[in-house]
Amino acid sequence: MSAIPFQFPLASLTKVASRNPALLLILLYFAFQVFFLTMISNGAGVDDAEQLAYVGALQWGYGGSQAPLYTWINSIAGNLLGISMFTIYLVKFGMLASSFISVYFGARLLGLSKSVAAAGMLGIFLLPQIAWESQRTLTHSVGGTTGCAWAFLAFAWHMKSRSWHSAVLLGLGLASGLLGKFNASFFLIGLILAGFSIPEYRTALLMRKSILVLLVFIAAIAPTGLWTLSHTENLLARSHKFEIGEGGNFVISRLHGEWKLFLNGVLFSGIALVFFAIAWWRSRAEQISSPRPWNDAEKFVGRTLLFALAAVFVGVLISGAAEVKDRWLQPVLFLSPLYLAMLLGRYIRTDLPLKRFAIVGAICGLVVIPGLAVNILYARDGKAPSIGQLDYAKLFAVTRAAGTYQTVVSNGPQLPGNLRLLDNSIVPVHLEMPNAVSRIRFPALFVWFGEGMNPAVLSLLNGAGIAAPPADVKQVDITYKYYPDQSARVSYFIVPAK
Known part of the structure; x- marks a missing residue:
């Protein structure tokens, strides 16, 4: 296949969207979510608070076993637009929109039909971990899935263009x-x-120009890779979540891990599979008994999913991980709706099943809007309301009245991140930050949930050269915005400048 002239596939995005209702819906949907959720939000949840704590700190790696791309983008956006919930939502929903759009254009560049590409894109709303959890709370999973969608689009474009640019x-x-x-x-x-x-595709990948793919990839990941090697404690900070070798039995732990992979893989795509089955059954009279041979694009999408799942299978087998959560499969299975749409397009004569699949996906996406609003305003986490509903403005006013401080130190990102929304100049520090102690500047506010001295906060205090906390540790009860009859107790003290 000869190379085609350089042409970025998203250059005419607005023009294409005006002729494609599915793309236009995606753009309008996520733009609406940015402004709507900014308007009704009170404060940040745990994952978003972690991002608020890192905004402005561009570095090669971060704590909590997390990769840096999502934090980089948040940090750059925060520097340009200011630290606010609007910026946090703009990054999240901008990345989600780009992942949906990348699936659509990647499918089109591979040669799949417009109907299949649109159904595969809107079908992503049938994946609860993306349609609901990614909008509600997740951050790095959004970054990972979006990065994979970009890779899918870039691969499709390189197969088409085969140029140095691609x-x-x-x-x-x-x-x-x-x-x-x-x-x-x-x-x-x-x-x-x-x-x-x-x-x-193998011919394109083995072309001399593709050496540049490897060189660019290595150059892009090398700084973070080297940083990770020198900060292995940060890389492995949450490795306990995988429950590696849980139970102490070599075989049982691996069998349990593979079972969780199978179960959560089915559950991850379960809603999409159900609506695919309904569309398939309703169109059984229109099914093609002798379909055409599989083309390269169809083989590629199916094999990508198959080989990715096989890689997870081998990873569980080697590591002995007994836990595989469904949200961890986001970057692996986000193309499953495209594959299901592709099957409908292959085996059924009309586009009606594809349209139904796309419409159901769009409806599920629209249903999320009011559901997410209710969740932000009134959701509970067990017996307590959502932590994002706390009156952080009161906490800020009370602590500022107690004295000045330039650093907020805590065992987690929740309090420093939300206080930073009220004063962008605050330097947040929490336990999972690499080199956390070296970030502390006095005067500093030490703050945590609960009454007794928090061991992690005490460790950070001691690491900063303060032998013991002051005797006058204060407490304040801060209420939940939509549950004013309930409150959370926060302890704090200020260490003045040395």
């Missing part, structure tokens, strides 16, 4: 997946193996 962007796309979430490596492995398994 090779560079493919290298960056692959890097963005890995830098978005480390478990995205399973999808990237599947993507590359699927590409090499198809002769036409």
Whole structure:
């Protein structure tokens, strides 16, 4: 296949969207979410508070076993637009929109029909971990899935263009997946193996220009890779979540991990599978008994999913991980609606099932809007309301009245991140930050939930050269905005400048 002239596939996005209702819906949907949720939000939840704590701190890596891409983008956006919930939502929903759009254009560049691409894109709303959890609370999973969607688009474009430009962007796309979430490596492995398994794509991947893909990829991930090697404690901070070797039995822990992979893989795509089955059954009279042979694009999408899942299977087998959560499969299975749409397009004569699949996806997305609003305003976490509903303005006023401070130190990001919304000049410090102690500048506010002295806060205090907390540790009860009869107790003290 000869190279085609350089042409960025999203250059005419507005023009294309005006002729494609599905794309226009995606753009309007996520733009609305940015402004609507900014308007009704009181404060940040745990994951968003973590991002608020890091805004402005561009570095090669961060704490909590997380890859840096999402935090980089938040940090740059915060520097340009200011630290606010609007910026946090703009980054999240902007990345979500780009992942949906990347799936659509990637499918089109591979040669799949407009109907299949649109249904595959809107069908992502049938994946609860993306349609609901990603909008409600997740951050790095959004970054990982978006990075993989960019890699999918870049791969499709490189197969079409085969130019130096597309090779560079493919290298960056692959890097963005890995830098978005480390478990995205399973999808990237599947993507590359699927590409090499198809002769036409293998030819493109083995072209001399594709050396640039590898060089750009290595150059892009090398600084973070080197940082990670020198901060292994941060990389492994949450490795306990995988329950590696849980129970002490070599075989049982692996069997349990593979079972969780199968179960959560089915559950992850369960709603999409149900509506696919309904569309398939309703169109059984229109099914094609002798379909055409599979084309390269169809083989590629199917094999990417197959090889990615196989990579996870091998990873669980080698590591002995007994836990595989459904949200961890986001970067692996986000193309499953596209694959299901592709099957409907292959085996059924009319586009009606595809339209139904797309419409149901769109309806599910629209239903999320009021559901998410109710969740932000009134959701409860067990017996307590959502932590984002706390009156952080009162906490800020009370602590400022107690004295001045330039650093807020806590065991987690929740309090420092939300206080930073009220004063952008605050320097947040929490336990999972790399080199947390060295970030503390006095005067500093030490703050935590509960009454007794928090061990993590005490450790940070001691690390900063203060032998013991002051005797006058204060407490304040802060209420929940929509549950004023309930409150959370917060302890705090200020250490003056040395």
